[in-house]
Amino acid sequence: MSGPVKSALARVAALAGITVLIGAIPWLAHRDPALTVLRALYPDREPDPEALAEIRADLGLDRGPLGALADWLAGLLRGDLGTSWVTGRAVxxxxxxxxxxxxxxxxxxxxxxxxxxxxxxxxxxxxxxxxxxxxxxxxxxxxxxxxxxxxxxxxxxxxxxxxxxxxxxxxxxxxxxxxxxxxxxxxxxxxxxxxxxxxxxxxxxxxxxxxxxxxxxxxxxxxxxxxxxxxxxxxxxxxxxxxxxxxxxxxxxxxxxxxxxxxxxxxxxxxxxxxxxxxxxxxxxxxxxxxxxxxxxxxxxxxxxxxxxxAPVAVAAARGHSPRAARLWFAFSAPVLAAVVLAGAFRDPDALHTGRRLAPPSAEFPLGTDQLGRDVLARIAHGAAWTIGAALIAAVAVFLIALALGFAPRLAHPLAESLNSFPMALAGVLVAVVLGRGQAGAVIAVALVSWPPLAVHAASLARELRRSSYMESVVALGAGRGWIAFRHTLPALVGPLSAHAAMRLPGIALGIASLGFLGLGAGVDSPEWGTMLSQTLPYVDRAPLSVLAPVAAMAAFTLATLAALPMARRLPRPRFTARIPTPRKESAPRSKPEYIFTPE
The missing domain is CATH 1.10.3720.10 (MetI-like)
Structure with a gap:
């Protein structure tokens, strides 16, 4: 079976799986669907078991997950998207x-x-x-x-x-x-x-x-x-x-x-x-x-x-960022963000100053206050832990998923190609419906859709390593699969994948902030940057800094990270030493050769 056919089949299978997952949402939701409909249509009615059973029968939920899913899929084939539980109209x-x-x-x-x-x-x-x-x-x-x-x-x-x-x-x-x-x-x-x-x-x-x-x-x-x-x-x-x-x-x-x-x-x-x-x-x-x-x-x-x-096939490599420009951008963005975080780290982000709501910048509040009278500088500083900290956790999860799939390249490529077409916002909505809203759900949603590029990278590195003459010599000397995996493949993947995960960190952080902005991440009272922007946006006329501050913080973090990557590439790279065991079949002892390589 050719590669394009396999890719097409993998995408069709992924689309079918996502469709089934969407159809099972009523059974995966953390709330009882019957209770939701009861509160929407009959707010004065008590949620007693008889009322809930009646609503389940009306919605067809009494048939169980498989029966309800079959009815939903059959409706889709007829062009029927269902009936709204809130308005009662056709969706x-x-x-x-x-x-x-x-x-x-x-x-x-x-x-x-x-x-x-x-x-x-x-x-x-x-x-x-x-x-x-x-x-x-x-x-x-x-x-x-x-x-x-x-x-x-x-x-x-x-x-x-x-x-x-x-x-x-x-x-x-x-x-x-x-x-x-x-x-x-x-x-x-x-x-x-x-x-x-x-x-x-x-x-x-x-x-x-x-x-x-x-x-x-x-x-x-x-x-x-x-x-x-x-x-x-x-x-x-x-x-x-x-x-x-x-x-x-x-x-x-x-x-x-x-x-x-x-x-x-x-x-x-x-x-x-x-x-x-x-x-x-x-x-x-x-x-x-x-x-x-x-x-x-x-x-x-x-x-x-x-x-x-x-024209002939291209052979030249694309150029990267200028190291001088990278240093200039890093020197501009990183100190500004660090100074803001340090200046607000010892301030209380939740203290309410009711008489100073939407106050302009002053000596007491350098960035002003928000709609509840809270210090914007303090909330930006503490919000760095919410946004950047959550992004680091998600990046580590993405790194581990990609590292695991690097040992299974035949599985990594179809899965990555299939899930690469799933938007992050929809993943956030799905996780929020299933697990409820919260920062943990935002981390899970971002990690679920951010691993495909790293997994493809890991699978490609593992495949190149297995095809190399160096690995052929390792196998010829009698090294087993476990030895090869932990002493050769793993060290070769860790370095490049770490750099790739660091490159994806700004996008992951912005994804965390976007879910917070949509109300799918941290709670409304948290100082997370996206949530802050969502809460202060209606007051942009009276307190523009309360809106511009989280935006500037996100831009500074992104630019500082992007500028630090070209600078990090110029640092000395770690050297990994892989020792090949002596083949057991040989009776005479022989020296153990050492192979020192630097993974790209």
Whole structure:
């Protein structure tokens, strides 16, 4: 069976498993569905056993999990998404218009991302075509990806709606109301796509045909067009990945701007425990993510095949970040964040100053107070433990999952390819419904969808190690599987995976904050950065620092981490020593050779 067929079957199996999981939500929820319906429809009625049994019979829950799941799946085949437990109407009456709104918003955001990527690719194309080194995808471009969608949405509301009054802060239905939501979704995606474009141009510029064209005097504009055709095909699948990320990001953006989209409907259904509406919304979002990913992979395969016939395979490596720029960004962001944390670490984040609500910055409160009169500086400092600490726990969990799957590459690749199309926001909603809301649930949700890239990396490293001549000599000398796994494979995986997990740490932290912003993570009174932003956003007119402070903290942490990675690569690398045992079959003793290697 060929690789593409296996990948397709794995994705179909994963989609089927996710569908069954969504169908089983009423039985996995931490609340009794009958009690939820009783409180929604009959708030004055006592939840006695007879009333609950009657509601279970009306909902079809008395048939048990398998019977209810079969009825739900049969309804899907007929095009019936179910009936809302709260409104009593057909779920499709609200979700299909919401899906159209979300598709328009996501399409506009993709156009914004493509425009940003095109703008940031003009200079690299010109330099590469004229023989100059293409600029690296430096840390400066990381400003576009250092903030999640909900933080950019909050900044848009603060600057363009509240301070300048140029655009409306909420609502949807006209051209001016679509600008801020599209920018909030498109700017981070455009930053990611711009960095990929720059790296692709730098890689294509190192091919032999580029130098040959320049030596023959071919015009620079023709070389630029050829470079663009050569560098773009590998990026087409990334548009699919970006579209899946937009599916999750739309939940937060639609919540901020009160856009009646599918993500907002899913979150509303989760808050009301309207499980039929939640099931339908999640299923549509998952199908949308899988469809966008499949379309992008197909388009990338067709385009890449065409480009492969027009030019030789690329051999140059993409350039990394400038060490000097990394040091400058680290020197700017890390001390600022450390100073804020140290200054507020000894302050009480929960002390209420009722007479100083929404107070401006002063000597007593350097960053002002929030809507309850709490010190913003203290809450930012203590919130670092909530956000960064939870991100570290999630990163360790992701690292351990990927390390375990590195020993099973045949299992790692299909699982990673399948779950890579599941948005983080939906994972947060699912975990919140099953386990309840809390910081532990946010960590679990983020870890569940963050391990696929590391698992693929680990599986690739393990496969390369097994195919190396060094490993062949180890096997020939009689080393067993356990010895090879713990003395050779494990040391080779730990270093690269640790660096990869550190690179993913900012994204994990922003994921924790996004779930907190949506109310799916830490409690409303916690100083977690995303939760802080959610609670203070309605008061941006009176206390702008209470909104800008958590946004600045997230940006500083992201930039400091991204800047520290290039600096860490220049440090001395650890050396692992693997000793090969003497084969037992040989009667004469022989010296034990030592193999010293440095895993990449």
């Amino acid at each position: 499709g009456e609200d979700l299909w218009p919401a899906l159209g709104t979300s598709l328009v918003l996501m399409g506009t955001a993709i156009l914004v991302a493509l425009a940003i990527a095109a703008a940031f690719s003009v200079r690299p194309l010109r330099r590469a075509a004229t023989g100059h080194d293409a600029p690296s995808s430096g840390i400066g471009l990381g400003l576009l990806v250092s903030l999640p969608e909900f933080a950019i949405a909050a900044l848009g509301v603060a600057v363009f709606a509240s301070w300048l009054g140029w655009l409306p802060a909420y609502g949807y239905g006209s051209a001016d109301t679509a600008i801020l939501p599209a920018l909030a979704l498109g700017i981070p995606a455009g930053g990611v796509l711009s960095r990929l474009c720059r790296d692709g141009i730098a890689q294509a510029a190192g091919e032999e045909w580029v130098r040959q064209w320049r030596s023959e005097g071919i015009p620079s504009t023709d070389i630029q067009r050829a470079l663009a055709k050569r560098a773009l095909p590998p990026l087409v699948p990334q548009v699919g990945v970006m579209s899946v990320a937009l599916t999750g990001g739309a939940v937060a953006v639609e919540t901020v701007f009160a856009v009646p989209g599918l993500g907002r409907e899913a979150l509303r259904a989760a808050e009301a425990q309207d499980l039929p509406a939640l099931q339908a919304a999640m299923l549509i979002l998952v199908l949308l993510g899988f469809a966008l990913g499949a379309a992008a992979r197909l388009g990338g395969a067709l385009w890449e095949g065409r480009a492969a016939r027009e």
